Amino acid sequence: MYDVAEIRKDFPILERQVHGVPLVYLDNAATSQKPRAVIQALSDYYERYNANVHRGAHTLAIEATDAYEEARAKVARFINAPGPENIVFVRNTTEAINLVAYTWGVANVKAGDRIVVTEMEHHSNLVPWQHVARVNGAELKLIAMAKDYTLDTSDLDELLTPATRLVAITQMSNVLGTITPVADITAAAHRVGALVLIDAAQSVPHMPVDVQALDCDFMAFSGHKMLGPTGIGVLYIRSEVSEQMDPFLRGGEMVLEVTYEDASWNEVPLKFEAGTPNIGDAIALGAAIDYLTALGMDNVREHEVALTRYAMERFAELEEVTTFGPSDLSVRGGVVSFYMSEIHPHDIGQVLDQLGVAIRAGHHCAMPLVRSRLMVPATARASFYLYNTEAEVDVLIDGLNQVLRYFGDAASKRA
Numbered sequence: 371m372y373d374v375a376e377i378r379k380d381f382p383i384l385e386r387q388v389h390g391v392p393l394v395y396l397d398n399a400a401t402s403q404k405p406r407a408v409i410q411a412l413s414d415y416y417e418r419y420n421a422n423v424h425r426g427a428h429t430l431a432i433e434a435t436d437a438y439e440e441a442r443a444k445v446a447r448f449i450n451a452p453g454p455e456n457i458v459f460v461r462n463t464t465e466a467i468n469l470v471a472y473t474w475g476v477a478n479v480k481a482g483d484r485i486v487v488t489e490m491e492h493h494s495n496l497v498p499w500q501h502v503a504r505v506n507g508a509e510l511k512l513i514a515m516a517k518d519y520t521l522d523t524s525d526l527d528e529l530l531t532p533a534t535r536l537v538a539i540t541q542m543s544n545v546l547g548t549i550t551p552v553a554d555i556t557a558a559a560h561r562v563g564a565l566v567l568i569d570a571a572q573s574v575p576h577m578p579v580d581v582q583a584l585d586c587d588f589m590a591f592s593g594h595k596m597l598g599p600t601g602i603g604v605l606y607i608r609s610e611v612s613e614q615m616d617p618f619l620r621g622g623e624m625v626l627e628v629t630y631e632d633a634s635w636n637e638v639p640l641k642f643e644a645g646t647p648n649i650g651d652a653i654a655l656g657a658a659i660d661y662l663t664a665l666g667m668d669n670v671r672e673h674e675v676a677l678t679r680y681a682m683e684r685f686a687e688l689e690e691v692t693t694f695g696p697s698d699l700s701v702r703g704g705v706v707s708f709y710m711s712e713i714h715p716h717d718i719g720q721v722l723d724q725l726g727v728a729i730r731a732g733h734h735c736a737m738p739l740v741r742s743r744l745m746v747p748a749t750a751r752a753s754f755y756l757y758n759t760e761a762e763v764d765v766l767i768d769g770l771n772q773v774l775r776y777f778g779d780a781a782s783k784r785a
């Protein structure tokens with residue numbers, strides 16, 4: 371394990387105060403904070419070797435290209451991809467999934483085919499597939515959530531027919547924290563000839579992930595949730611699949627030969643990176659990966675399991691509060707969504723903010739899950755990362771007790 375107090379010194383923002391009290395940042399599922407090394411890598415690039423990549427022969431262009439490609443190699447090693455050619459830089463998870471939907475999806479999903487997702491998907495891994503299904507005349511099917519907030523895979527064999535072209539599943543729910551059995555589902559999907567896309571936006575930042583062990587065809591995640599900057603994300607594509615895919619955006623850099631009439635494509639992954647890429651943020655994502663690798667993803671996971679266990683114990687003291695998500699920590703990440711009847715989650719969020727505690731309230735871009743499965747209008751959500759502490763969980767719980775006193779008094783005055 372690592373020393374959390376030491377780790378916290380690497381994150382300048384954790385020293386700030388909000389409303390005169392220390393910040394307690396528990397909105398990590400939305401975006402993570404950045405260590406000094408990442409901020410430094412970004413400013414280094416702009417201060418020392420800012421240049422366009424893959425174009426110039428001058429020193430700065432060579433340095434920038436080397437650093438950009440080194441970042442790609444770091445991403446590949448981090449998720450154990452066969453090579454850097456499997457890594458496409460995009461803006462975020464959303465763009466990664468849309469890239470697959472608009473290229474592979476539109477070209478390969480035919481009328482009468484089937485796309486399978488789960489009831490736990492973030493809108494990013496649901497809405498693009500609704501679109502492909504609608505435009506191409508395919509049907510969209512759901513793997514259901516079980517009562518214990520895991521996936522109900524009991525009818526997987528009926529869901530995965532030979533007409534299934536794609537299974538698109540989250541590896542960790544951003545609302546429930548549920549870690550899904552992606553390797554088993556991938557194996558089952560491959561048996562019927564379907565490809566598999568894993569939404570790893572919440573898993574890659576928090577636990578060891580190995581694309582070759584999972585055997586998936588696509589994986590999407592965002593740099594900003596794993597200590598990196600906003601504006602840089604990753605799409606992993608299996609080589610056999612990417613060779614067959616058409617480009618998404620067309621223009622500079624993604625071409626090999628262009629005549630007035632026609633064009634041929636550059637090799638993968640450049641085929642998918644039209645135009646000047648987000649060079650600085652990719653390099654800074656490389657620095658984030660260095661930081662995570664030095665800590666060890668097993669240690670990050672271990673820290674978050676311990677913290678989530680502690681949080682769940684403390685939440686259990688609050689009778690008025692309902693929490694959602696698996697009780698088995700081996701299939702749960704550091705996310706605790708909760709609900710107090712009578713008190714709107716936005717009010718909870720506002721009271722907590724006055725106490726320096728940052729959480730998220732709302733449907734968390736998983737509206738069908740929250741409204742139709744959890745059957746609440748919205749939830750409040752605390753989400754942890756490698757720098758959070760038990761003392762911060764205590765501040766959260768103290769804050770919730772204040773919320774209960776404040777709104778409980780207001781409710782009894784009304785009565």
Ligand code: 7TS
Binds near residue numbers: 399400569592735
């Ligand atoms: N998939 C999952 C599972 C997510 O949690 C998110 C973002 C996305 C996809 C989209 O990522 P983006 O980087 O493209 O925006 N989730 C959240 C959240 O839970 N609160 O804010 C963003």
